[in-house]
């Protein structure tokens with residue numbers, strides 16, 4: 001692994017991580033805006049107890065996995081997973097169509113539940129849940145197993161069979177984890193939709209997945225208010241022809257309309273359900289779930305994961321990256337509606353037999369100390385959150401964490417976007433008390449689990465770098481032609497070897513799967529991110545190089561927002577770009593050409609914002625709507641997004657404008673903006 005060799009801690013003087021890949025176009029001259037020179041060695045006390053204890057051990061594992069992937073993954077799968085039928089071959093085929101653990105049979109809930117019931121873990125807390133109003137529920141492994149078995153029988157009773165899709169559109173309540181696991185237990189495929197998506201988004205996903213049943217709740221609590229979910233489901237089901245039944249959890253007690261023969265109460269179904277439901281062994285490659293994510297075109301992609309490979313990735317990465325120990329209380333603050341919640345609230349921690357904390361509400365309710373109150377109260381040891389949250393904590397003030405005893409924390413994690421070095425250092429000092437290693441974990445919905453990350457006991461960290469690839473992950477940074485670029489230069493992040501927890505397809509569109517991820521460089525996985533490797537082998541991921549924007553760590557396609565805008569009667573044309581946003585990482589800026597000059601521009605702005613929220617959901621709320629008589633285009637008619645990004649960010653336009661059709665359009669946009 002000579003090219004990824006970690007540096008000695010003293011040898012770190014020339015770090016120069018760029019922050020914005022967008023300026024580079026795809027893999028061009030990426031500029032550096034920042035000089036980060038600090039390095040943090042793992043605390044000795046941490047290293048002594050860690051699963052991986054030396055850089056040599058990590059390097060040996062990495063080299064082994066690179067040179068003999070089948071040997072490495074085969075041993076790991078035998079070691080970590082509980083099989084009903086052993087696999088006959090570790091791997092079949094190369095990317096894009098790689099199968100893993102061929103011939104094996106297993107069930108994801110056996111990994112997460114059944115195998116913990118034979119010893120002392122059966123009475124250990126599997127999930128400690130806290131609702132926003134402060135209600136707490138703890139489910140032991142035995143109790144969780146029982147609930148999962150019962151709900152599996154409920155689903156079966158409604159005709160759900162192995163391979164059928166079930167939509168889950170729920171708040172962060174234990175029933176969400178129970179429903180996921182119940183699907184997995186009978187081989188059904190869950191498709192979770194984040195509660196912030198709109199009725200239209202739910203209908204689109206129901207239809208794309210061909211979902212048979214939807215599980216929801218009356219609503220959930222967020223900043224003291226009820227977020228109604230069932231009402232959105234009612235609207236979505238008018239347009240979801242495949243969905244036959246909806247199951248409703250009573251959470252808030254809010255008013256709901258129950259349609260006879262279609263809508264059923266969770267508690268009524270569960271009251272009569274048997275707790276006896278043996279897990280159905282499924283093939284290694286049997287789909288475990290679909291999760292929709294944004295790509296560079298408007299239509300969301302149904303990323304589909306298999307069972308064995310995904311479970312192996314979730315279990316192994318949770319154990320190593322979070323250095324999980326039997327006695328740890330682990331809290332990932334993500335919503336289960338995102339991949340982070342799938343892998344690092346539910347499947348990864350439970351497969352390891354850990355105690356996972358789940359919190360329903362907002363971090364600043366009833367006040368900005370809520371997360372720290374939870375850490376103190378539940379004595380959380382491992383805490384995993386997103387840079388957008390860290391930036392919000394900084395803004396809310398040091399006095400909030402300072403009021404709580406955070407001494408139980410021993411490890412901190414970050415995910416979702418690059419973390420600004422300033423935020424990293426604040427997190428390290430104010431939350432970690434200077435003693436907790438930080439793992440900045442790079443990965444994606446498509447990768448299923450963490451790919452590039454420090455190992456907390458051994459990796460010297462540099463704020464803003466996700467450091468080194470995990471064993472079995474073989475990245476490269478290449479130019480547009482697919483040639484590796486020299487260390488220090490920016491380029492495109494690709495994976496040159498398949499890994500067990502990679503996506504298997506895009507649901508219903510295998511051609512798109514091949515095109516999006518493997519079309520640019522045949523046989524190689526293209527992640528869509530710009531990155532560079534410094535001369536010490538540290539990876540610095542800078543952000544998307546496609547038309548995906550990262551708003552508070554959530555992926556949104558600019559085209560998705562554009563489609564929503566042009567579906568409004570008043571809009572002739574729209575172009576959407578991201579711009580740097582202090583808290584969200586990126587904000588959403590919409591340039592809109594109205595069909596006729598608006599008589600009341602402010603009213604139309606408000607209307608368009610609401611329209612986008614209705615079409616996609618609150619998470620896509622535009623930050624700026626700017627009206628323009630024309631959008632700048634190239635002679636071939638392409639909207640010059642690079643220019644619009646400059647305008648949105650308030651930057652002077654740099655770069656080539658020679659193909660620009662109408663420079664006046666840019667000049668007038670600047671005028672509108674000022």
Ligand code: 6R9
Nearest residue numbers: 415416417418440441442443444445541544
């Ligand atoms: C897990 C998750 C994936 C995109 C990814 C990248 C960005 C995630 C990051 C990071 C820099 C990190 N991203 N983690 N960028 N450093 N540690 O977030 O999945 O929602 O699919 O987003 O997020 O741009 O391509 P997903």
